[in-house]
Amino acid sequence: MTFNDLELINPLMRALGDAGYTKPTPVQERAIPHVLAGRDMVACAQTGTGKTAAFSIPLLQNLHESGKKRKNIRALILTPTRELAIQIEQSLTDYGKYLPLRHTVVYGGVSQNPQVSKIRKGIDILVATPGRLLDLMGQGHIHLNNLEVFVLDEADRMLDMGFINDVRKVIKVLPKKRQTLLFSATMPGEIQDLAKKLLHQPVKVEVTPPSTTVEKIDQSLYYTNRPDKRKLLLHLLKEKNIGSALVFTRTKHGADKVARFLSKSGFRATAIHGNKSQNARQKALSDFKRKKITVLVATDIAARGIDIDELSYVFNFDLPEVAETYVHRIGRTGRAGNEGSAISFCDSNQKSELKGIQKLINNRLNVVSEHPYPMTDSEEQPKASGGRGGKRKPKRNFKRRSSGSNKRHSGGRYKN
Numbered sequence: 001m002t003f004n005d006l007e008l009i010n011p012l013m014r015a016l017g018d019a020g021y022t023k024p025t026p027v028q029e030r031a032i033p034h035v036l037a038g039r040d041m042v043a044c045a046q047t048g049t050g051k052t053a054a055f056s057i058p059l060l061q062n063l064h065e066s067g068k069k070r071k072n073i074r075a076l077i078l079t080p081t082r083e084l085a086i087q088i089e090q091s092l093t094d095y096g097k098y099l100p101l102r103h104t105v106v107y108g109g110v111s112q113n114p115q116v117s118k119i120r121k122g123i124d125i126l127v128a129t130p131g132r133l134l135d136l137m138g139q140g141h142i143h144l145n146n147l148e149v150f151v152l153d154e155a156d157r158m159l160d161m162g163f164i165n166d167v168r169k170v171i172k173v174l175p176k177k178r179q180t181l182l183f184s185a186t187m188p189g190e191i192q193d194l195a196k197k198l199l200h201q202p203v204k205v206e207v208t209p210p211s212t213t214v215e216k217i218d219q220s221l222y223y224t225n226r227p228d229k230r231k232l233l234l235h236l237l238k239e240k241n242i243g244s245a246l247v248f249t250r251t252k253h254g255a256d257k258v259a260r261f262l263s264k265s266g267f268r269a270t271a272i273h274g275n276k277s278q279n280a281r282q283k284a285l286s287d288f289k290r291k292k293i294t295v296l297v298a299t300d301i302a303a304r305g306i307d308i309d310e311l312s313y314v315f316n317f318d319l320p321e322v323a324e325t326y327v328h329r330i331g332r333t334g335r336a337g338n339e340g341s342a343i344s345f346c347d348s349n350q351k352s353e354l355k356g357i358q359k360l361i362n363n364r365l366n367v368v369s370e371h372p373y374p375m376t377d378s379e380e381q382p383k384a385s386g387g388r389g390g391k392r393k394p395k396r397n398f399k400r401r402s403s404g405s406n407k408r409h410s411g412g413r414y415k416n
């Protein structure tokens with residue numbers, strides 16, 4: 001299927017050509033015709049599947065074609081993090097470059113004045129994070145009474161991050177007659193309940209993350225002692241001559257410590273997390289993309305929405321508490337057909353997290369035992385099979401999709 005088959009208007013086709021897209025991704029193929037037809041939709045799709053374009057492109061087309069000129073906001077895209085909000089707005093700019101529709105983005109942590117003045121001038125599409133949106137609504141700067149389309153993006157993350165009540169407050173003020181699109185990587189019970197209330201006879205779209213992504217990623221595991229993790233990371237960065245790596249830590253403090261240690265050891269490293277100002281986070285991201293920084297150390301929330309096509313290494317300095325987060329993290333590498341490596345460290349306190357991850361992906365990570373900092377503080381010394389392969393033969397390979405399951409998150413919260 002091509003974008004032509006989706007009956008997109010010329011200004012969109014030109015913009016997609018400029019972006020270098022040749023054919024729609026599976027979620028785009030399935031979602032775009034229904035969204036164009038005005039249907040409500042619930043889509044199970046995660047970052048990296050092309051979901052932003054799946055809702056942005058038909059949204060732009062519908063708003064343009066219906067041609068109403070209103071001062072009030074016609075479409076709202078609600079997303080959990082500032083980074084995602086900025087990226088979605090950038091997508092609207094890219095795909096909508098030949099259309100006269102106006103859009104802007106609002107998020108917290110920065111002055112509201114420039115945001116308010118853009119809204120005052122009149123916009124068609126607003127991209128927002130929940131807190132700042134409610135704030136500006138409360139102050140009377142934003143009115144959603146003429147809303148035609150509501151997109152709820154990354155609904156499961158909203159739940160994880162404790163934003164779901166804010167989302168409910170927003171929903172309460174939306175006009176009843178509207179089109180609603182809900183996107184979520186997973187469908188925990190609470191999101192299913194929300195979807196039932198929110199959507200009217202929705203079309204259901206479910207896509208697996210591109211299997212090649214997970215298939216192509218070399219996933220290895222290093223058992224080590226907690227205090228040795230930084231030295232092991234440094235050793236691997238040097239040994240493998242790694243030019244660019246994203247390192248995940250569980251806490252902000254941990255991210256800072258790792259970045260400082262690497263900087264002292266001569267690497268260009270920076271940490272991004274929720275305590276950093278928005279400007280500092282954006283700068284770190286763009287420095288990383290432009291290879292001015294070699295190692296970006298991030299917490300999960302800060303890393304949401306990071307989209308770097310040529311990332312070849314992801315390190316799980318700490319294993320995530322929520323198993324599905326592992327899949328999100330490693331999905332940052334191996335994009336756009338590139339090969340990728342995900343290297344995980346496991347200390348003696350993280351064995352249950354490891355178990356959860358291996359259960360979710362239905363496979364064992366390849367244990368590398370030949371390294372200078374093996375685990376010594378555990379009675380149970382894990383065995384490796386020649387540096388590759390786990391203790392037991394894998395039940396199956398990585399082809400299985402692992403993040404679209406209906407499993408509820410285990411209640412773990414990201415410490416950002």
Ligand code: AMP
Nearest residue numbers: 021023024025047048049050051052053
């Ligand atoms: P998303 O899942 O929305 O975060 O998109 C992931 C990445 O895929 C982004 O870098 C998009 O620019 C890119 N992308 C989206 N749709 C397509 C397409 N049809 N062809 C090529 N790249 C795409």
